[in-house]
Amino acid sequence: MSTAAIEIRNLHKHFRSPNGTEVRAVDGLDLTIERGEIVALLGANGAGKTTTLDIVLGLTQPSDSTSSCKVLGGSPRQAVQAGKISAVLQTGGLLGDMRVEETVRMIASMYDDAMPVIEAMEKANITGIAHRQISKCSGGEQQRIRFALALLPKPEVLILDEPTAGMDVNARADFWDTMRDNAHGGQTIIFATHYLQEAEQFADRIVLMNSGKCIADGSVAEIRDLGGQRHVEAVLPDANAGALAALPAHQLIARDGDRITFSVADSDAFARHLLTQTSAHDLQISAASLDQAFSHLVSAASATQEAN
Numbered sequence: 001m002s003t004a005a006i007e008i009r010n011l012h013k014h015f016r017s018p019n020g021t022e023v024r025a026v027d028g029l030d031l032t033i034e035r036g037e038i039v040a041l042l043g044a045n046g047a048g049k050t051t052t053l054d055i056v057l058g059l060t061q062p063s064d065s066t067s068s069c070k071v072l073g074g075s076p077r078q079a080v081q082a083g084k085i086s087a088v089l090q091t092g093g094l095l096g097d098m099r100v101e102e103t104v105r106m107i108a109s110m111y112d113d114a115m116p117v118i119e120a121m122e123k124a125n126i127t128g129i130a131h132r133q134i135s136k137c138s139g140g141e142q143q144r145i146r147f148a149l150a151l152l153p154k155p156e157v158l159i160l161d162e163p164t165a166g167m168d169v170n171a172r173a174d175f176w177d178t179m180r181d182n183a184h185g186g187q188t189i190i191f192a193t194h195y196l197q198e199a200e201q202f203a204d205r206i207v208l209m210n211s212g213k214c215i216a217d218g219s220v221a222e223i224r225d226l227g228g229q230r231h232v233e234a235v236l237p238d239a240n241a242g243a244l245a246a247l248p249a250h251q252l253i254a255r256d257g258d259r260i261t262f263s264v265a266d267s268d269a270f271a272r273h274l275l276t277q278t279s280a281h282d283l284q285i286s287a288a289s290l291d292q293a294f295s296h297l298v299s300a301a302s303a304t305q306e307a308n
């Protein structure tokens, strides 16, 4: 039986903040990622994404001995040393005075069996800027250079920590086009992002983290369903505050004159009530978006945590 790409069990990483309180950056995380999966790691600021990825890359160690993190069946450090895992991080790793190709050649010379420099540059779409000085490259181009460097060891697992943070829309689209072209080789790709659209367009699977734990794990469609909310849009003539308060449980999310959009958990019951008990008409029911499901799941998890 082949081993998973990543196997995380009961992972804990605690830090001490400057005022002495304990921060549980990763708090009992269990996560298995199979080979060839493309997984997006989502979560608000401070959810524990970077800390988790740092442990997977062997850049930091778990806090206790019951925590376990295996990469391709071995330790993260073994996987890094064997060139089986590599990363595109948000910053660092590039010297502004060097030229693009020169940089790729220098890093390639550090590996016994690197991907040919020309191939890595072609895959990362940087051949056109081969002779440009790194400091003259845009943020998007620098990320593509980091991507070429990450490809050099021919890794089985590629980690991307917010690879498009700070890029404009075009540079982001360009970066993901390049990634998409490379994602067919059976590589396992794990990326942290704040852009839900990227997760939606690029990942097979979404892992949603909150306070160091996984609070939802599934395909985009499954996460939307887990969020449980639907939108009901209706024309409700002259609905005043009293009339709205009398409706079953809902959240009002938009109003344009008499056309009102509600977010509800039970759309059938809500729609039935509107049609039988009010003068509402022209109903439309749709699934909530991924970001609405995401906020709903995060607030539900935070409420449960506060209650405990």
Ligand SMILES: Nc1ncnc2c1ncn2[C@@H]1O[C@H](COP(=O)(O)OP(=O)(O)OP(=O)(O)O)[C@@H](O)[C@H]1O
Pocket: 015, 016, 017, 023, 024, 025, 026, 043, 044, 045, 046, 047, 048, 049, 050, 051, 052
């Ligand atoms: N070296 C450190 N010392 C103290 N606290 C830390 C350290 N690194 C991370 N933390 C804290 O651990 C928590 C998780 O941080 P982490 O960077 O993993 O979250 P994240 O989900 O990647 O957030 P972001 O989306 O903002 O990058 C945060 O509260 C953060 O302040």
